[in-house]
Structure formats: structure tokens, C-alpha cells
Amino acid sequence: MNPWPFVTAAYVLVLGAGALVGWLSYRAMRKHEK
Amino acid sequence: MPTLHALANPARFLRIARPLTPWLWWLGVALVAFGSWAGLTQTPPDYLQGETVRILYVHVPSAWLGMGGWSAIAIASIAFLVWRHPLAEVAARAVAVPGATFAALCLVTGAIWGRPTWGTWWQWDGRLTSMLLLFFVYLGFIALSNADRDRGGDGRVPAIYGIAGTVLLPIIRYSVVWWNTLHQGPSIGLTSSTIDRSLLWPLPIMLLGFSCLFGAIVLMRMRAILAAAKAEARLRRRALA
Numbered sequence: 001m002n003p004w005p006f007v008t009a010a011y012v013l014v015l016g017a018g019a020l021v022g023w024l025s026y027r028a029m030r031k032h033e034k
Numbered sequence: 035m036p037t038l039h040a041l042a043n044p045a046r047f048l049r050i051a052r053p054l055t056p057w058l059w060w061l062g063v064a065l066v067a068f069g070s071w072a073g074l075t076q077t078p079p080d081y082l083q084g085e086t087v088r089i090l091y092v093h094v095p096s097a098w099l100g101m102g103g104w105s106a107i108a109i110a111s112i113a114f115l116v117w118r119h120p121l122a123e124v125a126a127r128a129v130a131v132p133g134a135t136f137a138a139l140c141l142v143t144g145a146i147w148g149r150p151t152w153g154t155w156w157q158w159d160g161r162l163t164s165m166l167l168l169f170f171v172y173l174g175f176i177a178l179s180n181a182d183r184d185r186g187g188d189g190r191v192p193a194i195y196g197i198a199g200t201v202l203l204p205i206i207r208y209s210v211v212w213w214n215t216l217h218q219g220p221s222i223g224l225t226s227s228t229i230d231r232s233l234l235w236p237l238p239i240m241l242l243g244f245s246c247l248f249g250a251i252v253l254m255r256m257r258a259i260l261a262a263a264k265a266e267a268r269l270r271r272r273a274l275a
């Protein structure tokens with residue numbers, strides 16, 4: 001079984017979800033602090 | 035303790051949180067970028083697991099933050115119930131969503147690692163099941179604290195739930211010792227590790243980077259909650275005037 005699709009999926013998911021939660025939190029902060 | 039009490043003042047907290055947020059965020063981004071590069075290209079493949087071992091560098095920090103997030107909720111809940119810290123409740127609410135996200139990421143990356151290594155995406159193993167329970171407990175806390183706020187509650191019920199949920203943390207920690215099923219036993223300790231150094235060195239970098247990002251996200255969410263409460267109070271004053 002080629003391991004790279006699994007490794008790539010794990011990194012993309014974690015980094016993507018981290019960035020998304022970060023972006024949503026930043027947007028909420030900017031919206032409310034305006 | 036005096037420092038903790040000083041920080042409980044929202045104005046003083048904001049004076050520290052405002053400059054700290056971008057620093058934590060960008061430091062976290064730099065450390066995670068370096069750690070990912072190192073974990074993907076600079077370490078040798080494991081002699082048994084091969085390249086899939088690289089999932090460790092994102093799986094372990096996710097588990098660390100999933101459990102660390104709940105510890106933070108428990109500490110904030112105690113601080114709220116005992117000392118009535120006005121910021122403690124805000125902190126617990128701010129941690130819940132990122133904590134639940136990382137608990138879910140721990141489960142998903144574990145499944146992705148499990149498929150090529152164990153030959154299965156999921157197994158009702160002690161560690162996997164207790165981590166799944168923690169994720170559900172997070173969802174319960176998010177729902178409960180939202181409902182409590184909507185109904186004008188004083189935050190005590192979510193705080194009690196926050197302390198009660200802590201019972202899962204030692205179960206997750208010792209699940210691999212108590213039940214000898216699929217998940218491997220504890221492999222990384224403070225003083226020794228069963229993982230070779232050549233494989234292990236990017237892990238502390240990733241742990242620190244993820245912790246910085248988590249801290250920045252929590253600060254941003256706390257600032258949003260405080261600003262929303264301030265705007266709400268202003269509207270209420272205007273309506274009464």
C-alpha cells in the first residue's frame with residue numbers, strides 16, 4: 001500500500017483545519033472588536 | 035495566584051492579549067512550517083511502519099491539544115466556581131471549539147494512520163473509544179454553555195460539567211495500560227522514549243508550534259466574546275436610557 005496518500009491526507013487535514021479555525025476566530029474577533 | 039487575579043481584570047487582560055495574539059500566531063505558523071518540513075523530509079522512515087510514521091508529527095500534537103484543551107476547561111471552571119473570575123468562564127468557552135477540533139483531528143489522523151498500519155480505520159479499542167468519548171463530551175459542553183447563555187444562566191452548570199468531564203483524562207492516559215488492545219502503550223515520557231531520537235526530534239517543535247497556534251486561537255476567541263459582551267451591554271444601556 002502506497003503510504004504517501006495517507007501521509008498527505010493527514011497533513012492537509014490537520015493544517016487545513018487549524019488554519020480554518022484560526023481564520024474563523026480571527027474574523028469573529030475583527031467583527032466584534034470593530 | 036496574585037498574577038492570576040490581576041489577569042482576571044478584562045481591561046488588563048486585553049492590554050496583554052492584544053500584542054500577544056499575533057506573536058503567538060506567527061511563532062506557531064513558523065514552528066509548524068519548520069516541523070512539518072522536518073517531519074516530512076528530514077527524518078528516516080521507520081523500519082516497520084515505513085513512511086506512515088510521519089503522521090505521528092500531526093497526530094500526537096492533536097491528541098495533546100485535545101486533552102490539554104479539556105484540562106484548560108477544567109481549570110477555568112474551578113477558577114470560575116471558586117474565585118468567580120469573570121474571565122474564567124470566557125476562557126472555558128473560548129477553548130471548547132478549538133479543543134473539540136483537535137480531538138476530532140486526533141481521531142481522524144489516527145484512523146488514517148491505522149488503515150495502512152493496522153489494516154483498519156477503526157477499532158473499539160480503549161484509547162480510541164475514550165478519545166471519541168472526549169470529543170462527544172466537548173460537543174456537550176459547547177451545547178450546554180450556548181444554551182446556558184441563551185437562557186441567561188450564570189455559567190455554573192457548564193462549569194460543573196467542565197469539572198465532571200475531567201474524569202475522562204486519566205482514563206485516556208491509562209487506557210493503553212489497563213486494556214491491552216490495539217493502540218500501543220505509552221512510548222514518549224518526560225525523561226525517556228521508546229522512539230529513536232532520529233525520528234523524535236521534530237515532535238517537540240510541532241508540539242510547541244501547535245500550542246502557540248492554539249493559544250493564539252483561544253486569545254482571539256476570548257477577545258471576540260469580550261467585545262460581543264461589551265457591545266451587548268452598550269445596547270442594553272441604550273435601550274434603558
